[in-house]
Each structure stands twice: as C-alpha cells, then as structure tokens.
Amino acid sequence: MESFAIRSYLDAVTRLNNLPISDTREWFFHHGMLFRSRAKWWADFGTRHATHEGLDIARFRNRAGRVQWLDTKTRVPAMAGGEVINVCGDFLGRSVIVKHARDEVSRLVSVYSHITVPSGIMPGIRVEKGDVIGQIADTTGKKSGIHCHLHISIMEIANHIPDRDITWEIMGEPDLKGVKLYNPMVW
C-alpha cells in the first residue's frame, strides 16, 4: 500500500458516497477516534476499556460549512486489493478482514468494522481497491449511544493464526503474540 494511504482512502469514501466535501482536510478526528487513544468520543467522553486498535471515521465539514456525520447509507470501499479472509461480528456490527500481502512469517490485513456486510463478501473472494465491501451499521439502538461510524485497523497477523480465527477475540488483544497493530493515519 502507498504511504499515507488514509488520504486516498478518505477520498475514496468521499467519491463513492458522493459526499459534499471539498478537501480531505475537512475530515474531523476527535482525540478518541485516533489510534492508541484511551479516550471515548461518545457518551460520557470517559475512558475506553482498552486502547483504540485503529481509526474511527465519522465526521466532516461539508461544503456549506456544516459538520456532517456519516450515516447508514455510507458505503465502505476496500483500501487496497486483496482477499477477504474472514467476516466476523464486532460489538456494533460486523467486520471484514482483507489480506493484502504475505511473507513467511505473517500477513498484512486491513479490517473494516461496525458495518453490515452483503452476502457476496465472504472468505475466499478477491476484492479490488475501491470495491464496496459493506455499509456502515445502524448503532442508534446500542446502549453506548455511539454514533454510527467506520472503524479501520491495519494489522500484521502471524501465519500460525488461521484465517477463521482472526476475530476481535485476538485482534482486540494487542499484547497477544502474533498480532501487530499499525496506525492507519500514518500508514
């Protein structure tokens, strides 16, 4: 993946959903949305149970100068080409794990969370950069009162962990041997 892929990814989200954004810099990131943050950006703005494993994408300033949130109509593109290796549940929706590269030790994956996933997106299929892999899930009924958003993680996962075992049980355990997290913002 190219460096600072997040910029081109935010542009891809903008284009795919025809969002009224004039520039990538119009996306807003509360501290709690950033990688490794322990802050919540919802409810009481308290402390998370664990440090954040990725980046939350949710808010931008539109061309009219108003703050706008992504909603459940927002379609989610793949960051880069790769193979879907697992689809699993998360606490707000579902997650899709896409493998982009592999060597003798590990594979590099991107993870898209809190989304709904169409039936055609399943382990074994190939996706290209920009392909739609899901849509942001409706989280309004959740007790946390969290606004719907897209969570992105970039991880390296050791080859001894089988594809089907790559779920939040292991991805949410950053101290677990075999999972290395990257900051999607500077990838």
Ligand SMILES: [Zn+2]
């Ligand atoms: Zn998140």
